[in-house]
Amino acid sequence: MTARALFRLPYSDTYTIVEQGSGHPEELAAYGALDGREGFVIAPFAITAAEPLLLLRPDRIETRRTTSETEVAGRARRKHGADAADRRAYAGDFARCHSQLLAGRFAKLVLARRATERMARRVDAEQLFLRACRLYPRMFVALVEAQRCGTWLFATPERLLSGTSGRWHTVALAGTQRLDGDAARFDCPPKPHAPADETIAWDGKNRREQRIVADYIADTLRPLTTGLSRSEARTVRAGNVIHLRTDFDFTLADGQGIGNVINALHPTPAVCGLPKDEARRFLTTAEHSPRSYYSGFMGPLNICNETHLYVSLRCMAIDGDSCSLYAGGGLLTDSIEEQEWLETEAKMETMRNVIGDTVTDE
Template sequence: MIEIKEEQLEDILDKAIKKIETQHGMQLLSITKKIAPLDPLHFFEVAKGMKKNRTFWTSTIDDFYIVGVGNAVEIVAEEERFEVTENQWSKLLDEAIVYNPYKVPGTGIVTLGGMAFDPKKPRTDLWKKFSASQFTIPEYMLTKEDGSYYFTINIRLKRDDHAIQLANELEQVEATFFSERPRNTNGLITNEKIEIQPSEWKDSVRQAREEIRKNKAEKIVLAREVRLKFNKKADITTVLENLIQTQGNSFIFALEKNDDCFVGATPERLVKIEKDHLLSTCLAGTAPRGHTEEEDMAISHSLFHDEKNRQEHDFVVRMIKHAIKNYCTDLEIPDEPVIYPLKNLQHLYTPVTATLKKGYSIFDIIKQLHPTPALGGTPREESLQFIRDNELLDRGWYGAPVGWLDSNQNGEFAVAIRSGLIQGDEASLFAGCGVVKDSDPEAEYEETNIKLLPMLSVLGG
């Protein structure tokens, strides 16, 4: 990765073009500049007119945004996805030219994307546009970090490109993002809500419970699908806007593949890396919010002292500790969880901090952590095998790692729960629950209904 000093756009482009050695060679150039404040949702909406795929990420609690437009480079892996993705990413950074005097998280070369929950589960037509692992380096990107705004251009240059002509084109594109664009935000209405095999799903809960009672597993997480049909094509910008307004303390994301868009508002961080500082979180154990302050406190108290939820939470804490201890030093985990409140739900929450050892990357940690017991179960292989054999859906990217990483050794991934795959005027929503030896299928079914609320509420349901 070559860093270049502050110069005019034409000069930066001209120098990068001259580095291309062969007639058919290509050079990835990344240029980041600081810009005036620009609404990330406006940036996302303007891109709709460009007919390019869009990516969106925000950590609402940090007021941190990355919005990507287009596809300068795509990293796709179907086999050995962690190793292949990391190797392609490292090779790309080694060969790229980067102009980024700021080096704040989410600037420079950034790739956004995610992975399938279980690549061994056969892919259905529902998820045909999403690979086992797929990351996009956008052509144009807006980053909001610590109250400042940054605009990044990632461009693949050819030897016969003309610097002045390219500079003019890029400046026109940048100006487009600042232009006014009216937006139709008329309400979306769910005309039809189709429960996919609810009785069969409850049967699978009973079957999982029997496996656990035979000591073949301690916990198995089973997910189900609800299919929605709308009165019109869903506007993704409006969906994101509503999620931002209603789902505080969440990671809100959108990953667009042509007419399909995977969208969610997940409270569950998998891992965050800043240089060598690591933060992971255990989020397991769920209850609804109360209608009054007194009722809310009573539910919180009940959640905190509920044996099933505490057991479920402890599974996750122990797994995360065991998974990352060989990759980190200075590992710190509190003795007890706290209550983590969201708009519709509340969870048991435990933060985990550590220092990443030299020679390891965020991909090493993701590989160890995914899937957590909150999404797969425990033991991992036994629960995953049961899910492969018995779950009634293709999870696709539901419950899997989604997030971003940059050329400055920063990155953050969340677990893609509270999510749905939007396809024009239809959508599939997903929710799951952890089955243990005393699970009641009806109670688990009601828990999934609660977990569907965040997405239903913004999709006219």
């Protein structure tokens, strides 16, 4: 398998192919090893011997144009329905996590799950990438193929870290609502800076969840940066759901590298929990499905002097005719299991739309 990555930035009408001419992507032991490097990064939720941090060497870089006419025929798949065993397993995982929240051990936990879709024939991953580019103009869309990690398709709304000319940007993205009825018109057609929709209301649980993530990011960045600015939270669309988003801009303080910032931020409370290290250790044993490269991060690092690293959300692993979809949701003490399950189902629709009959968000 030739190691390569295809990616399309939000609202762009072009995508980039990054290909390594020979050998395998470099395996790195820690995020600090990314300082001063160039390539396409593929990082797991937690670095292990089985799931390493990878850096794909950019031996060939090509840019191609995507157009609104790009279309890929939908592929037949089985009628979706939650597997009873998966539903019971999620309920058990929720109970374990929720009990820890009620006991005060954690302020927040993000519970993830996996669902498998069997296709009628082998999946053409590149065509699904092009389809995702058409369906999700607001998102960062990427396809990664490498022997060490397999084949992954992402359409993610969450930026981990981006920067050019010494100025850096990250976001806090949390809180989720499904768009139904009149609200489905929000930000259609898609615009880079959609106006606020005063008809969209957020409950206390979602606002608390978003504030936890935003406060954590602000507190984490403050000792590593200068000129840190923080925006007000605003509503943004990602496919058939909306989130609350806070933007941060900053410059690295003297002596700080990008690896230090990544190590401090990842995994954020939007994909893990608080306290961070304790939550990550707990979730690796509490979740019945390993996360692998879901809720890690990926993207170009210093390619053409630009860095765009995104959290690996709304994604699936592709293996022959099998697509493993991943999604998660933030749990607080007042979380309700049925509502959290439905949130993961809504998030999985992002990839289900790509592999089956679709309803676009355009």
